[in-house]
Amino acid sequence: MSQPLIGAPLDRVEGPLKVRGEAKYTIDISVDDMLHAVVVPSTIARGRIVEIDDAAARGAAGVVAVMTHHNAPRVNQARETPHDTNLFLLQRDAIEFDRQPVALVIATSFEAATYGASLVRARYEPEPPEMQLDSAPRYVPEDIFGEPAKHRRGDPARALANAPVAVHQTYRTPTEHHNPIETHNTVAQWRNGDLTLHDSSQWAFGVRRRIAAVFGIDPERVRVIVPYVGGAFGSKGTMWSHVALTAMAAKLVDRPVKLVVTRAQMFGWIGHRPQTEQRISVGSERDGRLVAVTHDVLSETSLHDEFVEACGVFSRDLYAVPNYAMSHALPRLNISKPTYQRSPGESTGSFALESALDELSYELGLDPLELRLRNYAQRDPNSGKPYSSKHLRECYVQAAQRFDWSRRTPQVRATRRDGMLVGLGMATSSRSTFRSAASVRVQQHEDGRVVIGCGTIEQGCGSPTVYAQLAAEILEIPYERVQFEFGDTRLPAAPLAAGSQTSGSVGSAIVVAATQLRERLARNGGRVPPGGISFEIEEKPEEEEPYATQGFGAGFVEVEVDPDLGEVRVVRYVGAFDSGRILNAKTARSQFVGGVVWGISMALFEKTRYDRRNGRVMNADLAEYLVPTNADIPNPEIIMIEEDDPHINPAHVKGIGEVSITGAAAAIANAVYHATGVRVRELPITPEKLLT
Amino acid sequence: MLTAPNTTETTIVLNVNGAEHPVAVEPRVTLLDALRDRLGLTGTKKGCDHGQCGACTVMVNGRRIDSCLTLAMMHEGDRIVTIEGIAAEGALHPVQAAFIKHDGFQCGYCTPGQIVSAVALLAEGVAAERGAVQKAMSGNLCRCGCYPHIVDAILEVRGER
Numbered sequence: 001m002s003q004p005l006i007g008a009p010l011d012r013v014e015g016p017l018k019v020r021g022e023a024k025y026t027i028d029i030s031v032d033d034m035l036h037a038v039v040v041p042s043t044i045a046r047g048r049i050v051e052i053d054d055a056a057a058r059g060a061a062g063v064v065a066v067m068t069h070h071n072a073p074r075v076n077q078a079r080e081t082p083h084d085t086n087l088f089l090l091q092r093d094a095i096e097f098d099r100q101p102v103a104l105v106i107a108t109s110f111e112a113a114t115y116g117a118s119l120v121r122a123r124y125e126p127e128p129p130e131m132q133l134d135s136a137p138r139y140v141p142e143d144i145f146g147e148p149a150k151h152r153r154g155d156p157a158r159a160l161a162n163a164p165v166a167v168h169q170t171y172r173t174p175t176e177h178h179n180p181i182e183t184h185n186t187v188a189q190w191r192n193g194d195l196t197l198h199d200s201s202q203w204a205f206g207v208r209r210r211i212a213a214v215f216g217i218d219p220e221r222v223r224v225i226v227p228y229v230g231g232a233f234g235s236k237g238t239m240w241s242h243v244a245l246t247a248m249a250a251k252l253v254d255r256p257v258k259l260v261v262t263r264a265q266m267f268g269w270i271g272h273r274p275q276t277e278q279r280i281s282v283g284s285e286r287d288g289r290l291v292a293v294t295h296d297v298l299s300e301t302s303l304h305d306e307f308v309e310a311c312g313v314f315s316r317d318l319y320a321v322p323n324y325a326m327s328h329a330l331p332r333l334n335i336s337k338p339t340y341q342r343s344p345g346e347s348t349g350s351f352a353l354e355s356a357l358d359e360l361s362y363e364l365g366l367d368p369l370e371l372r373l374r375n376y377a378q379r380d381p382n383s384g385k386p387y388s389s390k391h392l393r394e395c396y397v398q399a400a401q402r403f404d405w406s407r408r409t410p411q412v413r414a415t416r417r418d419g420m421l422v423g424l425g426m427a428t429s430s431r432s433t434f435r436s437a438a439s440v441r442v443q444q445h446e447d448g449r450v451v452i453g454c455g456t457i458e459q460g461c462g463s464p465t466v467y468a469q470l471a472a473e474i475l476e477i478p479y480e481r482v483q484f485e486f487g488d489t490r491l492p493a494a495p496l497a498a499g500s501q502t503s504g505s506v507g508s509a510i511v512v513a514a515t516q517l518r519e520r521l522a523r524n525g526g527r528v529p530p531g532g533i534s535f536e537i538e539e540k541p542e543e544e545e546p547y548a549t550q551g552f553g554a555g556f557v558e559v560e561v562d563p564d565l566g567e568v569r570v571v572r573y574v575g576a577f578d579s580g581r582i583l584n585a586k587t588a589r590s591q592f593v594g595g596v597v598w599g600i601s602m603a604l605f606e607k608t609r610y611d612r613r614n615g616r617v618m619n620a621d622l623a624e625y626l627v628p629t630n631a632d633i634p635n636p637e638i639i640m641i642e643e644d645d646p647h648i649n650p651a652h653v654k655g656i657g658e659v660s661i662t663g664a665a666a667a668i669a670n671a672v673y674h675a676t677g678v679r680v681r682e683l684p685i686t687p688e689k690l691l692t
Numbered sequence: 693m694l695t696a697p698n699t700t701e702t703t704i705v706l707n708v709n710g711a712e713h714p715v716a717v718e719p720r721v722t723l724l725d726a727l728r729d730r731l732g733l734t735g736t737k738k739g740c741d742h743g744q745c746g747a748c749t750v751m752v753n754g755r756r757i758d759s760c761l762t763l764a765m766m767h768e769g770d771r772i773v774t775i776e777g778i779a780a781e782g783a784l785h786p787v788q789a790a791f792i793k794h795d796g797f798q799c800g801y802c803t804p805g806q807i808v809s810a811v812a813l814l815a816e817g818v819a820a821e822r823g824a825v826q827k828a829m830s831g832n833l834c835r836c837g838c839y840p841h842i843v844d845a846i847l848e849v850r851g852e853r
Contacts, residue, residue: 015792018800019784019807021735021775028734061699110729111720115697181739181747181835182801230737230801231835263740460798460836590795590838597837622744622833629830631823635840 005473007642009586013465013484014228014458024227026200027185027260034187035064037106037249037259038113039242040120041099041268045615046334047126049093049102056119057105062112065253066120067104069093073248075214079305085337086304087214087241088269089248095124096303097336098616099268101241106249106257129334129615133277133300136331144310144328144345151316151382154323156281159292163283167359171280171352172682173665174607175300176273178341179627182230183266184240188247189256194221195247201226202237203496204455204489210239211247226487229459233598234271234340236459237498241269267620271339272608274300274309278352288366288374292323295353301330305337311349314662317382317550318353318430319375334615340498342598343658346431347665351602351683354427354666359679365410368426368670369400372554380548388547389645389654391578392428395554398639399576400426403556413677420560423675427663429553429577433654435504437540439492442471442513444521445532450475452513453485456494456506461657462587463502467510469583470651474514475521492536500551500655503583507651509539539650547647551654553577555596555663559671566687568672569632570600575664576639580654589638592660596636599664601628604684704768708733709777717764724748726764727774735775735804739833746832749805749812750774756812758831775804778811787811790845798836806832810846820850 017023042049054066072090079086088100095102105116130136141149160166187198195215201207204224212219229236246259261270277298284290295316299309312326341347361368376393379386400406408424409415415422441453452471458464464484472479485491495505513535520533558572573596582588605626609618619625638660645652665683672690673679680689701716708731715730724741727733727750736759739747743761750759751773779785787810790796797803809832818828825843834842 011792012795014800015797016784016788018797018803019788019791020779021804023800024734025737025801027738028728030729030732060696109718110725111718112699115720179835180799180801181745181833182737182799183739228801229799231799233835260738263742263744460800462798586795587798590798590836590841593840594798594837597839621742622740623742627833627835628837628839629833630839630842631826631830633826633837633839635822635843 005469005479007582007585008469010465010469010584012462012587013468025182025230026187026198026227027182029187029198029227031187031189031256034256034258035106035108035253036110036113037104037246037257038117039101039265040103040105040117041265042095042102044095044124044126045098046129047095047124049095049122050125051123052103053121054103057116060112060116060119062108063105063116064108065106067106067249067252073251075244075248076216077214080213082306085238087244089241089244097334099265101245101269104245104249106253131333131610131612131615133275133298133331136333138329138331140329141306141308144308149308149328150326152325156292156294156323156325159323160281160283160294163291164286165360165363166281166283167356167363168281169356169359169681171278171355173276173348173351174683175275176341176606177267177608177625178233178235179266179622179625180231180233180235183261183263184236184242184270185260186243186246187256187258188250190250196223197247198225198227199243200229200236202232202457202459202498204457204487205493206496207239207243208489211244214244224489226457229457232459233342234344234498237496238271238339263622264620267608267617269336271337273341274307274338276309276311276348278311280352280356282356282360284360284364288364288371290319290321290375293321295326297328298331299328300333300335300338302335302337303332306330307338309348310345311352313432314346314349314430315353317380317432318377318428320377320381343431343661346662347602350427350662351665354663355669355681358670358673369396369405372396372428383548385546385548388549388647389643390552391641391643392552394641395552395576395578398641399554399556399574402637402639403574405556412674421563421675423559423561423671425667425671425674426554426556427667427670429555429659429663431500431551431655431659431662433504433549433551433648434499435501435508435541435649436495437538438494438505438509439536439538440506440509440513441492441534441536442517443532443534444517444528446528446530448477448481448528450482451485452482452510453491454494454506455489455491456486456502457497458486459497461502461591462584465587466503466583467507470507470510471514474511475518500657503651503653504649504655507653508649509537511650512539513537549648551577551579551659553659555667557667557671559668559675561672561675561690566690568604568685570634570668573634573636575636575660576641577659578641578643579656580643580645580648581652582640582642583653588640588656591657592638593636595658595660596664597628597633598661600633600668602683603665603668607684704765706764706767706772707770708772709774719763719765721764722760723762723764723767724759727759733774733776737801737804739802746809747802747805749808749832751808751812754815756809775808778807785811786849787845790848794841794845796838796842796845798838802832802834806834806842814850822847
């Protein structure tokens with residue numbers, strides 16, 4: 001083959017389906033005899049239901065049933081493992097957070113169910129909710145994703161006390177809701193005790209395991225089908241309560257039921273990125289070499305579940321710092337369980353550390369880029385292992401050059417253009433890379449067509465395209481001859497499609513499988529045997545990897561700030577990322593751009609606002625919970641530093657869906673400081689914070 | 693106490709994508725839900741049901757509107773065009789082709805609304821510069837962050853006209 005397929009900027013194979021509106025999402029699924037269910041959410045955040053009056057709802061036209069804690073099927077709603085999620089399945093009268101489900105109205109149409117839901121009257125005995133991060137009862141988790149929640153190397157307290165220059169600051173990031181445009185939704189259908197679910201999910205196999213536990217049935221009796229997923233960003237990685245409620249409703253009425261979570265309900269039992277408060281100290285020599293960093297994190301969690309926003313991981317693993325300590329503590333609030341959102345921990349943690357380093361650079365009178373270069377880690381400072389690959393230096397150099405960083409002058413509030421204050425800022429990006437076991441089935445038909453099956457899901461990352469490219473290049477056939485099947489627990493098992501791990505996991509399995517297929521064909525004289533070939537393999541990482549695996553990057557930002565109105569516009573963004581092997585330059589760029597857009601959004605717009613007196617969300621819609629519009633976003637310039645990383649995994653890839661959000665909010669905050677002289681340490685950077 | 697809604701179904705005729713579709717609807721049924729749940733035209737998406745995201749954008753008599761903010765019964769006699777009617781069967785509208793070429797989508801969920809909005813925008817005759825297109829497309833939210841590529845696609849089609 002003349003042109004290599006891997007890396008080629010091919011159009012998405014599912015493109016025609018998506019642009020014609022023919023791609024099916026769960027929300028587009030209808031099955032025969034299907035009823036519609038709508039959740040009635042609580043209007044208090046803490047207390048109990050005293051009485052629930054559903055008589056009017058039951059009498060409304062089209063309503064088939066109302067499910068409350070009085071008549072709901074008895075199921076297991078408690079979690080089975082510490083990292084599982086407790087569900088809220090109408091088993092009890094207790095209310096623990098705003099918009100907890102208190103009833104489900106099942107009717108012949110969406111309209112009838114919606115009207116019926118408006119007629120259900122719950123009377124509550126409310127209690128004052130616990131909503132204050134700094135005063136709520138807190139505890140220290142035992143671990144964060146299997147690693148220690150506390151970590152120390154050297155003697156950071158002593159090193160800080162002796163450091164010639166130090167910055168001690170506190171940074172805050174707010175609660176953020178993912179708000180994919182396809183809200184969570186489920187269709188449930190029972191047949192002779194077997195359950196079929198269509199679900200908008202990042203993990204068909206996770207849903208199958210959890211729903212089987214809820215009903216106490218063998219997972220083999222559950223089939224989970226995940227059509228195209230209309231956005232997720234972490235929010236669909238956990239099976240939330242409505243999935244089980246839909247299946248319970250289908251059982252109660254003995255008919256298939258569809259439940260679509262409304263936009264306002266997305267702020268209820270669906271997880272969110274937790275708010276954090278991060279105390280950071282950085283100490284350095286006069287020349288900028290860091291002697292110590294400490295990073296102490298508070299991140300909210302719910303009353304009975306644990307989620308840690310692992311902010312400390314970013315500062316633990318990035319720079320060559322001899323003395324370091326991090327800690328995480330979790331205040332328990334009357335909120336639903338927080339969850340991972342695009343680059344959990346490292347997006348929020350990078351805002352704190354990369355802001356603090358910018359502050360240090362002004363204390364030192366040192367260029368912020370030079371400060372980073374002076375603390376460049378040649379080995380993973382946490383484990384001491386060599387990196388499987390690291391081209392962060394090239395990221396700095398190439399992005400700085402493209403951006404023309406050398407034009408920056410250190411004075412703040414010193415540059416104006418057309419009446420606007422102009423500022424430049426930068427920050428480092430970093431995201432740990434990992435993978436999990438994944439299985440694939442490969443079939444080659446006699447006519448040469450190859451079908452690869454894996455029960456992973458498609459949420460816009462380009463899986464069907466890039467996996468066809470990977471397999472076709474190994475098999476030396478046109479990529480159009482490779483078809484990728486996904487989204488069904490009847491296919492081989494795939495891990496959670498999150499944490500930027502899918503290409504490293506599923507892609508690696510495909511490399512191994514395609515290589516085996518090529519060898520089998522070679523042994524058969526290059527011919528497909530009669531009846532074709534079909535086999536399944538599992539590929540998994542080593543127990544102990546000899547290398548540290550991490551993706552890096554650097555973001556350079558130019559902002560304009562209106563001195564009278566405090567409005568911030570990002571007018572230029574240059575990001576360079578070391579990304580392992582790029583499988584498709586077109587879809588990869590889209591993922592990097594997407595991460596930058598999320599970074600801009602985190603910096604300037606997103607915040608779930610609670611009335612902390614009663615625990616209720618005040619901006620539960622897309623008019624008041626701000627996400628960026630087209631006009632808010634510049635055209636980011638993305639530089640992909642290609643690297644061949646044979647150590648990281650058989651596909652030679654690093655995850656690319658998350659790294660570009662890390663550092664972005666700090667780079668923008670740093671540019672805003674340069675433009676205005678105002679240091680914003682609490683996101684988002686809203687106009688009133690700049691009007692001094 | 694709310695007054696009970698009128699739940700009597702009336703059969704109306706909707707002109708969608710050039711064809712007449714008789715459909716029985718209650719007065720409370722939105723155009724969006726009539727298209728999706730009654731006519732099976734699921735290309736038009738529901739994202740917020742409040743006119744805030746633009747996923748449900750369709751053209752009514754050549755104007756782009758949020759189909760979640762209007763009732764089906766109000767549109768007898770109107771010309772309604774959805775994503776399914778943007779191009780001839782089997783063909784791609786130039787905007788659809790440009791969205792593929794420029795990767796103007798990732799998950800694809802907001803895409804039908806973006807494309808219908810873009811097709812209507814080109815007919816509206818918006819200015820050729822990037823910023824003007826961005827403002828004119830700001831009623832359609834994309835959460836995957838494809839905005840720059842959406843603008844690239846629209847500018848290319850506009851340039852060819």
